[in-house]
Amino acid sequence: xxxxxxxxxxxxxxxxxxxxxxxxxxxxxxxxxxxxxxxxxxxxxxxxxxxxxxxxxxxxxxxxxxxxxxxxxxxxxxxxxxxxxxxx
Numbered sequence: 166x167x168x169x170x171x172x173x174x175x176x177x178x179x180x181x182x183x184x185x186x187x188x189x190x191x192x193x194x195x196x197x198x199x200x201x202x203x204x205x206x207x208x209x210x211x212x213x214x215x216x217x218x219x220x221x222x223x224x225x226x227x228x229x230x231x232x233x234x235x236x237x238x239x240x241x242x243x244x245x246x247x248x249x250x251x252x253x
Contacts, residue, residue, distance in 0.1 A: 194225055197248045202229070227253055 198206045208226040227249025
């Protein structure tokens with residue numbers, strides 16, 4: 166029980182440190198996505214995790230906004246934006 170608690174605390178602390186260190190880069194990516202086509206910056210995706218629990222993932226948008234969510238992208242897909250190519 167204590168092991169799970171301390172692992173969770175360590176995960177949160179390391180995530181916060183990574184968020185602080187990487188926030189300038191994430192801000193630059195967000196600005197680049199916005200100026201490329203003035204669309205949404207964040208893409209929301211619902212996923213299913215352990216024991217069938219669903220959760221939402223927030224990601225930087227790397228494809229055009231009108232793209233179908235469940236079509237997989239190929240290596241040279243025309244739907245991928247210039248910024249999307251960089252962040253992929």
